[in-house]
Amino acid sequence: MHDAQAAPLGRHAAPPAHPGYTTTGLDHRKMLMWLFLGSDCMFFGSLIGTYLAYRGRSLSGPTPHDVFDIPYTSVSAFVLLMSSLTMVLALAAIQHGDKRRLQIWLITTALLGMTFLGGQFYEFTTFYDEGLSLQVNLFGSSFFTLTGFHGAHVAGGVFWLLYLTAASIFDRLNPEASLYVEIAGLYWHFVDVVWIVIFTVVYLVPV
């Protein structure tokens, strides 16, 4: 049973001539994730560049100064950063074969991610009530687009974590499959790092 289920998730890779052999020694899927993150860097780079190009160029309010609540967003940024820690703990747990801890830390990571998303939802609605919309000025357009796409990335990550948790609960994620947790972790850490950049550029650097 366990042999047949050794890699129950995402068997996307073609069988190499010798099982497990790759030229670099790195798994295909892990390399795919690294390359995707490289590409995603350019995606966020373009969005952040757009935000920077339009910074301070809105013809009417509200401006960042009118709406931002730095302490509030700092807390939610802290929550997201802590989720990287729990992600590392989840990976350590599966590498040590500790299934219960794996599930606990995966769920915790997902919950922290959801907390961040909830915070973003609350922030967006507050800003909207204060008159900042996608349409009202350049700041609204570029702010909501940039942070919205980041939020979408976090949401994707949350679904991924929940999927891994379910797989573990239904016994389809063995210690040998720690690679899947590792790859999800790469993605999750990347989304965190992007938030550090966004938080600095958008919230902390004064216009």
Next chain:
Amino acid sequence: MATTLTPPQVTAPAPTPAAPQVVAPRPVTPAYHGFTSWLTTIDHKRIGILYGTTAAVFFLVGGVEALMIRMQLAVPNNGFVSADAFNQLFTMHGTTMIFLVIMPMSVAFFNFIVPLQIGARDVAFPRLNAFSYWAFLFGALFMNMSYFVSGLPDGGWFGYAPLTTRTYSPTERIDFWLLGLQLLGVASLAGAFNFLVTIINMRCPGMSLMRMPVFSWNTLVTSFLLILAFPAITVALILLMFDRYFGTNFYYAPNGGDPLLWQHLFWIFGHPEVYILILPAMGMVSEILPVYSHKPLFGYPFVVYATVAIGFIGFGVWSHHMFTVGLGPIANSFFAASTMLIAVPTGVKIFNWLGTLWGGSIRFNTAMLFAVGFVSMFTIGGLSGVMHASVPIDLQHQDSYFVVAHFHYVLFGGSILGLFGGIYHWWPKITGRLLDEKLGRLNFWLMLIGFNITFGLMHFLGVDGMPRRIYTYSPNQGWSGWFGLDWLGWNMLITIGAFLIAVSVAVFIYNVFWSLRHGEIAGNDPWDGATLEWSIPSPPPAYNFAVEPTVRSRDAFWALKRRWQAVEVGEHHGHLTMAGMPTGEVEFEEAHSSEEAHRAPVDVSSIHMPNPSFFPLIAALGLTCMLAGFVFGFGLSIAGAIYLIVAIGGWALEPTS
């Protein structure tokens, strides 16, 4: 000892045990017959054939669009098409030729040739590969579907933003264009990720990067360009989509939106895209010239480093498309300098190609003619390209036919001639039959002459002041009318040249269909090829290599055939001459079997290949419906999203065996 490399028969793999059914009955054995087998195929060779065939069909579509443009412009004050139709024609001619012809035709060769060249059994992610093809096909069809709804897109291939916003382009044409382009982007990215992992991670033992065939090197660099350049246009298109659908202000000048934003984002993608179009053809030519010169590629490391250098510098030249914007002297100087700089690695390659020919024993058959045509025509295009690096000259040439002449010399004289060379070179490997050489020569010369009449004359027309993208002109501007005849002039000659190209393409099409039925049987190695793909049968079996090859030098198959079993690559490589070396299968088999003597003959039925799958097709269809919903109603988007989620779930849970 019997060779293990050319097994006589492909034995069908044993049927696999029934797997849990997810959505629909799964195809569980690799079928190689019938329509369904093409829908579910994940074999890189078949996907390559699908890519190539689709690109060839769109080559005809884009060609007909070009001919209609030329018919309209042949004589002054012509009424063959309306101004509106003309805008649609040049927009879709450019978009089609770039995204639906040159890119997918290159990807067809990536698919078919690269795994064979690096000694792999398939690509790293076969189903992602199939998804890439289906997303490409649906994106192409969706974009052209616009014709039946509100006319073809008409914003130019680079779709400058204030023009393409809802204010100035209120119909759905631009929606089809931008959504279709997003789908094509997804397809390109999926393909590029796949080739990167395949080339980095699936090379056969001994195939270090510096032993890798140059075409595979160019595929590697092109794929890096794809994954790093496409996100920029993805963002540009997302912002345009938000402007058109949700009323954001990115390109809306009354609220401070800046037209420069689109230009920068587009050209940060757009200039690497130029190298995405030319590098594959350069790779093909770098394979063709050595084989027909009977000499290894001159200065292999320099060609490789030049390719990498072009990839890097290609990201630092984009604003030379924007010299007339007025970015200021510092920006203009920087981009002028970087543009001149990128001519250096390109020149390095051209001299290496010449060095390859120098002293070789040259066979001028069709593939070689196209390759030499590529080198000479691309050089002309490159020279006018360096002219445009000079800002004052560029200011004069901007938006004139001189620019049209320049980029057709690099894209047609470069990419298309290179791709034709690649087709003539690898056709026997793909189909098992040779294309006719006489027809091939006719095809080449007609195309070369037609091409030079068409685009060579555009240089003169351009410096004479004829602007791009005008649908007609008056008779007294010097662009028509010689010898007292109203109709005879630059523009009429150009149109005649364009039809000459059409005739050459007709010859090619005849040659293809003739070859498929009556072409001479090619055998494994009709050209005395240098690389591994020529060591296996034509067409290759599903598993490519019965025995995983082991490589000990560059030009591995030549080395085997000539008993070059140099332990260290590069030591003797440059000093030995190929000419006069014995060739032939016997020689190779001996060399091979002595090397592989310790290996037992392989039972090919034991080679495990991944099963075909419906899910790539379903996922691509779901994604297409999601995007199509923006035009046809959001209900379709929701249905598409559900479809996509189901497909991804099935994909993830589908057992591969």
